[in-house]
Amino acid sequence: MSDNALTRRGLLLGTAAAGAALAVPGPAAAGAKKRKLVVNGLPVPRSWRAAPFSLNRVDLAPSVFTEKRDRILAYARAYPADRILANFRAAAGLDTLGAQPPGGWDDATGNLRGHYSGHFLSMLAQAWAGTGEAVFKEKADAIVTGLQQCQDAWAEQVGLPGTPPPPATWADGGLELSGDGQYVGLPDATVDGLTAATIRIRLKISELRTWSRAFDFGVGPAVNMFLTIHDGTGPRFAITTSGSGGEQRIPVSAPLPVGEWVDLAVTLDGQVGTLYVNGVAAGTNPAMTLTPAALGAPKNNWIGRSQYGDAGLKAVVDEFHLFDRALTAAEITTATGNLAWYRFDETTGTAVADSSGRSWDAAVVTGAGGAPGPSHAGFLAAYPETQFIQLEQYVTYPAIWAPYYTCHKIMRGLLDAHTLTGNATALDVARGMGEWVHSRLSKLPREQLDRMWALYIAGEYGGMNEVMADLATLTGDRTFLATAAYFDNTKLLADCAADTDTLDGRHANQHIPQFLGYLRMYEQGAARDYRAAAENFYDMVVPHRTYVHGGTGQGEVFRKRDVIAGSIVTSTNAETCAAYNMLKVARNLFALKPDARFFDYYERTLVNQILGSKRDADSTTDPLVTYMVPVGPGQRRGYGNIGTCCGGTGLENHTKYQDAVYFRTPDDDVLYVNLYLPSTLRWTERKVTIVQSGDFPRTPSSTLTITGHARFELRLRVPSWARQDFKFKINGKATRVRVSENGYASVERSWRTGDKVEVSFPYRLHVESTIDDPTLQALVYGPIALVAKSASTTPVEIAGDPATVAVPGDRPLTFTAGGVTFEPFFLGDTAPYHAYFRRTA
Structure with a gap:
């Protein structure tokens, strides 16, 4: 890395801070007023007892961490900015310049579109801060400019009238799908972990559209299973984890009738797949190896819609059944689904009741209609304001899908672009979004907000309270701190503040980032209960709901306290997003109360789940990151995940490995070494450079070489797994290890150029x-x-x-x-x- 690149990054970070009326960090002169410490463009809160260094202060040396990082950087360099902007431009009525959206959940019609773009922008900002490569800042700047243009286009539409979406049509003994954007969305986890299954649907086809789907379950074109009513010859079932070229198929050579009721069923047992038409086996494949469990945790679970964007199903749907076993031929037309059973006997509305006894209700998505213009200037999304309006009416997932979650990802990306690359426009755009959020939520009573945030998936808001607190810091406008409080998840917040564990059955990643937001609010003067809730929440998860690799959750959900063995026999453990956010919570808690236990967890999760979540293969078209990192017997990791939530956090995970290696006290008199990653730290306040060499985690040792002259206390984390064997030498002389109550061995001295600290932590x-x-x-x-x-x-x-x-x-x-x-x-x-x-x- 060139000196010019380092200077340029340092200047931009200083500019970002100055633009927000923050002081540039520097050593405090004797008798002078103490300067405010700034990290990654944000001032260090007064309550922090330790602070990390900005990303541009720590360079990684070659190791497994740089190997994983460099593969993501190659993807970041190659991926076109116009694709990231495509959905935003289309929604705002602007020219997409021929670009296709990313795909997956960030496709042209998905209810979560726009979220991946926010993660991508954060990745670029982190990549620029970590490397100084111009391509990352140029691409980030182009995306910010594009988002500003979209925000401006939306502003011109404020208050314009719209037309409501068409109602669901219940007629002729079932649900009549028009084939024009209408489909049925089934809940998450509908087919998760199934190694045997039967899926049966009864319908009356109105038009034999090639490739239209009776059903389609998956995460995008590469990972899915579907039944098309017509592949050009007849119906076909297919399942794949590697795109169309890897499909295992059950074709039928005769076309289905039009205008008549027909009963279709597929049975799978891991070896034999059979496709039935009206109770008769019409096709079979005796060499099946894929089952629904191989799909991971698909959220695109649809009746009448295709992962590929094929023509919608035009038919009347009468019944749908899902079983956790392969039915016999004698049972195929008479048994009722034990996992899901939709009778489609409703007459109004969009809710589809589950008659299986599991309350696995589905929802009819009828199309967006002509949405009205935004309610307030500053609105920015990759779809109209409709989802936010429907959330206030308690419309459930999957008819809508976490609109404030998507809002958070976009705002977080913008703030990262501002604080890490110095882009002032990014702060302006984020501020406009924050003002729009305040305009909506400030009008709602607490009871309505509580009910909204309690909705499964629909009410998921990511870290909106965190980003609003950061916006308050960067702008000096305390209104945004009040806006952050609108996102209080009142019941769970109170439970955790009282140290009452009610996590069982809660969606893990819907709630983890909320606690990071509570910490941000506490650090800005909010009630002590916010901090207590976050501390207690962390202790409820670690170790009580944590697997050996650091991950948490089964099927995205927290299970009962201390149930580990009882929750691993599945392919859907340990969502990567949950680990990403738990690491953030641990890092923030350490800043408030430095204790090695937080970094014992951090190290375990980083070295195992996070490193393992990136495939050891090169691709400039696919991030090759995981959704789940399962721990059940004989499981495999599925890599890919463009457009998914974990595809997004995966972009960030591997471009910020250095963000927690070193911490220092706000007075710059103590340096914490929390992780033994090969790296170089530029501690400019003390005019000291520290080079940490080694090959952790491949080797059980590290050497710190100091350049510069300064007196400070060096605190080395003594890992919990190395308490008996941890040793270190200073300039070749063994030093007695005294481990403090907070898990650190320390030495204070006047350090000089050439001093070496050799750290040994043998593996057992x-x-x-x-x-x-x-x-x-x-x-x-x-x-x-x-x-x-x-x-x-x-x-x-x-x-x-x-x-x-x-x-x-x-x-x-x-x-x-x-x-x-x-x-x-x-x-x-x-x-x-x-x-x-x-x-x-």
Whole structure:
């Protein structure tokens, strides 16, 4: 990296801070007024006892972290800015310049479109701060300019009248889909984890449209399963995890009748798939290997709509059934779905009741209609204001899909572009959005807000309270802090403040970022309960709902406290977004109260789930990141995820590895080394540079070399897994290790150029038992979770303690025990594995 690049980044960060009436950080002169410490363009709160360094102060040295990062940077360089802007331009009535939207959930019609663009903008800002490469700032600036143009176009439409969407048509014994943007959305987790299934639908086709779907479940064109009523010859079922070229198909050569009731069913048992027409087996495939479980956690669960954007289904739908087993031919037309059963016997409205007993209700999406112009200037989204209006009317998911969540991603991206690249326009656009949010929510009573935020998925708002608190800081306008409080999730906030654990059954990532927002609000003078709630919430998740790789949640949902073994037999553990946000909460809690326990968790999650969430392969067209990182027996990681929530957070995860390696006290008299990542720190306030060399986590040691002259206390985190073996030398001389109550070994001295601190933390094999089943265990090597490579779908069994019987393998960091090879979790491949094994003796 050139000195010019470093100077340019430093200047831009200083400009961002100055534009927000913030002081540029610098050493406090004797007797002078203390300067305000600024990190990544935001002032350090007075309540912080430790602060990280800005991203542009820490450079990563070659390691597994740079290997993962560089693959994401290649994607960031290649991806066109116009694609990121396509949905925004289309919604605002501007020319899309021929660009196609990203796809996935960020397709041209999806109810979450725009969220991926916000993450992409954050990634670019982080990439610029971390590397100084002009391409990242140029692309970020182009996106900000495009978003401003869209915001201006929306402003010209404020108050314009619109037309309501067409109503759902209930006629002729069912739901009549028009084929023009109407479909039925089924809930999340509808087919999650199923290794055997039957899907049955009864319908009357009005028009035999090629490729229109009876049903389609997936996350986009590459990962889905669908039944088309006509592929040019007849109906076809297909399932794939690698696009159309990887489809496993069940075709039928005869076309379906038009204008007559027809019963279609597909049975899957992992080996044989059969397609039935009117109860008769019309096609079969005896070589099926894919099941719904292979799809991960699809949220695009539709009747009448295609992942590929094909023609909509024009038909009357009478019944839909979903089973968790393959029915026999005798049962196929008479059994009723035990997982979902929609009778379509409603006469009005858009709700479709589930008769299976699980209350797995669906919703009719009837189309947007002619939406009215925005209610207030400053509105910016990749779709009209309709979803926000419908949320205030308590319309449920999937008819709408988390509009304020998407709003948060866009605003966060804009603020990151401002604070990390110095783009002043980005702050103007974000401020306009904040004013629009305040104009809507300030008019609503507390009871209405509480009911909105309690809605599953529809009421998910990401970190809107966090971004509003940051906006208040950057603009000096305290109105935005009041706006942040409108997002209080009152009941859960009160429960957590009182240390009452009510997390069971709650959507994990719907709630985790709320607590980061509460901390931001507390840091700006809000009630102490906000901090208490966040601290207690963190302790409810870590370790009580945390897997060996640091992840949390089953099927995106928090399960009962201390139920680990009881929640792993699934393909949908540990949503990557949840880990991304839990790391942010841990980092913020450390700033308020420096304690090694927060970085014991941070290290575990970073080294295992986050590193493992990036595939070890190159692509400039796909980020190749995970949605879920499952821990069940014989599971595989699915990489890709353009346009999904975890595809978005995945862009950010791998461009900010350096953001928590080093912390310092606000007086710049103590330096914390929290992570042993090879890196260079420029501590300009003390005129000191520290180079940390090594190859963590591949090697169990690190050396810190100091350039410059300064007196300060160096605090080295002593990992919980290395308490007995942690050692360090100063200039070759062994130093006695005294570990403080907060988990750090420290030494204070006057440091001089050439001083070296050699840190050793030898790895040992150890096992960790699940809280609820001592015989279900994980093998860990120092900070590295090891996975048993096996395709078995029942837990691998090992007699004896593998920590003592395991022998080193042929490759570094690998071991063999019980005839099974154990490898590091951070290796990003698609081979089946076991995060846990069954100990039999």
